[in-house]
Amino acid sequence: MPEVPDGNPPNPVPAQAATTPAAAPAAAPKPVPQPWDCELVQQLKNSYGSGIHDAATFAGQNYLVVDRAVCHDVLLYLYQQLGYTSLTDLTAVHYPKDELPFEMVWILFSMAANERVRVKARFADEESAPTVTDRWVGANWMEREVYDMFGIRFTGHPDLRRILMPDEWTGHPLRKDYDPHKQDEVWVRKNLGIESGQ
Amino acid sequence: MIQSILQYLHSDVTPGVAGNLFWVVVYVLLVFAGISVGVIFMNWFERKIMAHMQVRMGPMRVGPHGLLQPIADALKLIIKEDLMPANADKIVFWFAPVCVVMTAFCGFIVVPFGPTHAITDMNIGVLFMLGVSSLGVLGVIMAGWASNSHYPLMGSLRSGAQMVSYEIAMSMTVVSAVMMTSMATGTGTLSMIGIVQAQLQQHTWFAFSFFPVGLTALGVFSIAMVAETNRAPFDLPEAESELVAGFLTEYSGFRWSLFFLAEYAGMIAVSSIATTLWLGGWLRPFPNLLGGKNWDTAFSLVPGITFVALAALCLFYFTRMPSIRAMRADARGLAAFGGVLGVIGIVMLLPGVRVRVQDIYWFTLKVGFFMYLYIWYRTTFPRYRFDQLMKIGWKVLLPISIGVVIMTALIGVRQELLALVWR
């Protein structure tokens, strides 16, 4: 039987310290978020004003924090006007203690400029996010996975159903309130004929 | 009765033609046993050759160098549970493998292993063989139908369509070979023994006559026969990695082994046709060019020497076997096998025996060459898609075979044509 964790993190394995006699290169300073200002940000701020909450750079990577009302338009604007034609990734993060707990993250990429930009927007529980499958066909499965793992619905998605978990599973595993050892006992009992956790 | 048995021994026709029932039965049993041994040997041979081409060893455990593997496989298949799908048509399900095996073996009635070494010599021998092998399609379709499941049905229909398509190209090339029998004497023959004798009279194997017509005919037949027997690269209906598992899906155990018995027997049958029609059947190399008693004797020593050489190879491998206790049975088995081969070889060198055996030997050698080609194709080539397969059968092989027939006909009447032209 697997041990039920008591909530404390397991003993961390110590990371390897430097093992060679020669001096390792001095550790570069830890990254901190820097404000990001450039033409792109100016254009966006001109178009969407207060919709752009923040534009910053962290560890050399640019990101925008936008309001959920304008996030779809911002993404389209980046696609059409600014040449970010590729959607590299689409995911979500759950911050249960925040007022708007779900943060959607879109990572866009411009092959011509060889630049990546991250667009983030916060959503409330039970709120739907806009779909980007009208622009990027590849977002189809990525949004299905976000729905499966977090429960965020996407308005306008052609075929929103679970992709990795079984179709009748209840619960959304990647939410922070979903225990890592938890299973949908009803589904397991019905479909596998065993008790959960065996 | 003893009289009739002994009387046959002095005749120079096949027992069927002589009307001697006893010897017909003896020959039937011999041929049946021989083909069964051939199929078993082919199983081992194929696994070993494929393995060596794929940089691995093949069966090594069951018997020395895997020699007993086919027997182990046969035993396993016989003792397996006999499953029949619940909704299957029971009689047809039972009959399908029987039909395929029967048609595969029936063709051997006319196959000549020597000038008198055939069960019978019908004067329509070639036609009989082609007709009987066509009946195999019926068995395949019955198998798919009886399984009462759409995947085997689809597979069997595809397989049946493939076999039927390639039969036409095969038959056209056979027509051209039959036409060649009439080149020298003006009268042709469909009799298998007659075709080989025509090659003897014309001093050439038909594969090399009127180059490149004979060779093209042989080439087309070789390709068509691979498709006819559902072997790679035309084995889509029975391929494992494709979706439809083929008409064999519902068959397991002994019934499945019957299908594979029929497949190998079919391979040997069509190779026998190819050998008889184009490669001179039982004739030794250069019977006319290197004729005379001395050459005859020299060539008749070859079978015995082959077996002695194989025995030497076995004994060589025996010396290289590890001398640990666990391998003792294997080592002794290999030595015994080598010994048996050696004894057979020495017996074959005796004057009385070697005269009778050499026809069978050369025939088997040529059929073995085609078997090796089958295995070589299977190891090397990817699989054709079904539409590409049908395209080759109808759009490539059929026109070429018709062209071969026309060319053969023109060559046959070349004297008359030239006379007409140079008139």
Added chain:
Amino acid sequence: MSDNRFYDSPIEEVAPGNTFLDSNELVLNMGPQHPSTHGVLRVILKLDGEKVNGIECVIGYLHRGIEKVAEHRTWAQFGPFVDRLDYTAAVSNSLGYCLAVEKLLGVEVPKRAQYLRVILTELCRLASHQVWLGTHVLDIGAVTPLFYAFRDREDILNVFEKYCGARLTTHAFRIGGCRWDAYAGFAEQVLHICDDLGPKIDEYRDLITGNRIWLQRTKNVGVISAEDCIAYGITGPVLRGSGVEWDLRKKQPYSSYEDFDFDIPIGTAGDTFDRYVVRVEEMHQSIRIIRQATEGLMEGPIIAKVPKVIKPPVGEVYVSIEAPKGELGFFLVSNGSAMPYRVRVRPPSFINLQALEKMAKGSLVADVVAIIGTLDIVLGEVDR
């Protein structure tokens, strides 16, 4: 409807109650256990005779919740889990994850470690492409190149075994550099592989590339245009086979790839044959890179100074590398603690697999297997 609705496919609602003889369309289920699909992939086909009218992939049979597990392990403890994503190219995954954490920490990896990483990652690319080659060709029917490819892959796995003790799931790299230095004889063994493997790859080419059956089975099969590739987010050899010159090792070099001289093979037609040629040529280029890296391997430390307990600053990074299957990305969210807050793996196989419907629609049944093979998916990565 049966109780076991899990096994019923949604597409069967289209033709309820009809037998296959009534309608023109046949619904065929392929998988999840299958000798051909690489892993537990279920593909549901709607067929009209031989032609594929619709295709649907059902995945998730290998879902192990790796992203959830990451939130309950420390940054260093998660290293071995990353190998299990694309298990044919474990070293690559390890490189991607370590690079992402190092970016979050702001750690610079010493040069020797970077070169070692490049050598091992390119060896792993060779191994992964050999698995792809053998299995793809086997699906199309040629049984022999599989054994040749796996025989040659043994040499590479022997190097991995000597280096880190494991052949497949290697956990080769640590955050900050490499755990072990090159063993005695490493350079000789690796250069020996480079010398041997080049002619052997040409052997495969002779056996397969010129074979007209191969050409007929792969030319104009599974065509996808460059625009569609970008719209689907496809990366890797599939994108390059369609003619887009895009390789992260050249465009956004990481781990000293800018020091090496190599070419990016590009296809033209976007069909299966072009993707095959691209991958085989990539193997040649990998050999070039390995040779340059081995000959240029300098002295120095193999790991940077990294604290015992890794606690990156609060923030997020997205770092991606050119894995053998495509762009493998790691999106890490840190809240300052010893365990990641969120690890998102951007799986190239998952995103490439979406294009299966586009590529296979309208083609024949036998081509579906070829197209799945040419996408080069590994279910460990698709399902995580």
